[in-house]
Amino acid sequence: MQTMFTLPTLVYFGRGVSRQLVPLLENQEAKRIFLVSDPGVRTAGLLDAPLNGLQEAGLQVRLFAEVLPNAPDFQVDAAAEQARDFGADAFVSIGGGSSMDTAKAANILLANPGPLRRYDGLNLVPKPGLPHIAIPTTAGTSSELTVAAVISDEKNKKKMVFFGRNVAASIALIDPELTYGLPPALTASTGMDALTHAMEAYISTAASPVTDALAPEAIALIAAGLPLAYRNGADTEARDKIMLGCQLAGCCFSNTGLGIVHSMAHPMGAHCHVPHGLANAICLAVGMRYSMSRVPGHKIRRMAEALGLKTENRGEEVLGPAICSTLKTLTETLRIPTIAQAGVTKDKIPVMAEDSLKELSTVTTPRQPTAGEVAALYRELFAHAGQ
Numbered sequence: 001m002q003t004m005f006t007l008p009t010l011v012y013f014g015r016g017v018s019r020q021l022v023p024l025l026e027n028q029e030a031k032r033i034f035l036v037s038d039p040g041v042r043t044a045g046l047l048d049a050p051l052n053g054l055q056e057a058g059l060q061v062r063l064f065a066e067v068l069p070n071a072p073d074f075q076v077d078a079a080a081e082q083a084r085d086f087g088a089d090a091f092v093s094i095g096g097g098s099s100m101d102t103a104k105a106a107n108i109l110l111a112n113p114g115p116l117r118r119y120d121g122l123n124l125v126p127k128p129g130l131p132h133i134a135i136p137t138t139a140g141t142s143s144e145l146t147v148a149a150v151i152s153d154e155k156n157k158k159k160m161v162f163f164g165r166n167v168a169a170s171i172a173l174i175d176p177e178l179t180y181g182l183p184p185a186l187t188a189s190t191g192m193d194a195l196t197h198a199m200e201a202y203i204s205t206a207a208s209p210v211t212d213a214l215a216p217e218a219i220a221l222i223a224a225g226l227p228l229a230y231r232n233g234a235d236t237e238a239r240d241k242i243m244l245g246c247q248l249a250g251c252c253f254s255n256t257g258l259g260i261v262h263s264m265a266h267p268m269g270a271h272c273h274v275p276h277g278l279a280n281a282i283c284l285a286v287g288m289r290y291s292m293s294r295v296p297g298h299k300i301r302r303m304a305e306a307l308g309l310k311t312e313n314r315g316e317e318v319l320g321p322a323i324c325s326t327l328k329t330l331t332e333t334l335r336i337p338t339i340a341q342a343g344v345t346k347d348k349i350p351v352m353a354e355d356s357l358k359e360l361s362t363v364t365t366p367r368q369p370t371a372g373e374v375a376a377l378y379r380e381l382f383a384h385a386g387q
């Protein structure tokens with residue numbers, strides 16, 4: 001068997017590691033920092049310490065703290081233009097997936113000619129950009145360490161996925177302390193995104209022995225921590241567990257790609273502006289059920305164990321459905337809104353189903369769907385919601 005595993009980002013993990021930002025930038029001899037973030041992170045006060053640290057160290061900072069959910073492409077163009085005008089020599093991104101992906105994509109444009117959409121796909125970015133330090137404030141997308149960036153093509157209502165080593169941030173500072181103030185609903189939706197990454201990576205057609213070793217541990221850590229952190233945001237041990245699980249999940253899916261859950265979730269974001277984590281949380285149980293018939297028995301058993309299910313004297317034909325009902329119960333525990341509450345309307349089902357087939361995640365999903373099957377899954381989500 002021949003396999004490949006890559007993790008081009010240098011990853012620091014642990015409480016307080018975000019305070020390494022300034023020394024690490026100084027090591028890189030960076031002087032003009034383009035800092036990408038979003039209004040929520042700014043309001044939560046998570047930019048105060050880094051900004052003070054950068055200013056005290058005498059570094060020049062240009063702040064771009066206006067990133068919108070689902071990372072629209074026009075903001076990438078604006079960020080790249082401002083970074084170029086400013087003469088930036090390093091990027092810093094602080095926030096969730098949208099902030100980190102906006103910085104990653106703007107960084108592509110600093111080293112490579114536009115338009116951005118020419119790099120949509122696998123290994124299409126020829127040159128690496130500036131040094132980029134990514135600091136996540138959610139335990140969700142793992143964008144800080146993955147080789148992917150997802151940006152909304154607003155005109156064509158589609159998610160572009162830039163995938164390759166030249167997209168990755170150079171350094172990730174994964175500091176669980178930054179997630180301690182995350183409100184319950186965001187804790188839930190971002191955590192479900194991380195759980196989806198772990199599960200889809202485990203059953204991906206591109207899974208390898210390395211990712212197979214990491215993914216079940218990621219599932220176990222996230223599934224155990226999420227209900228606790230949702231119920232009690234001050235449960236720092238649960239928060240740390242989810243963050244570690246998220247790190248492991250990111251190491252996996254950055255190599256394996258994803259599956260039908262993400263293929264269904266991206267069009268929900270592109271057409272109806274459903275936030276990424278929420279879209280995955282809504283689709284996870286039905287997407288896993290759809291895929292289960294193509295998942296090897298030993299993996300079904302291992303996932304069931306990771307979710308804390310009793311597996312003794314139970315066959316895979318029982319454990320598969322048990323996994324799906326556990327996921328459904330988890331979405332109820334976390335009070336994940338229904339597909340309709342999230343703003344999706346039934347008239348969008350045909351176009352979302354067609355678009356889901358074009359998603360990069362569909363390449364590595366274990367059971368190749370038809371548009372009709374995906375449409376049926378969307379309809380089932382409406383039916384679950386009583387609509």
Ligand SMILES: [Fe+2]
Nearest residue numbers: 141193197280
């Ligand atoms: Fe995701």
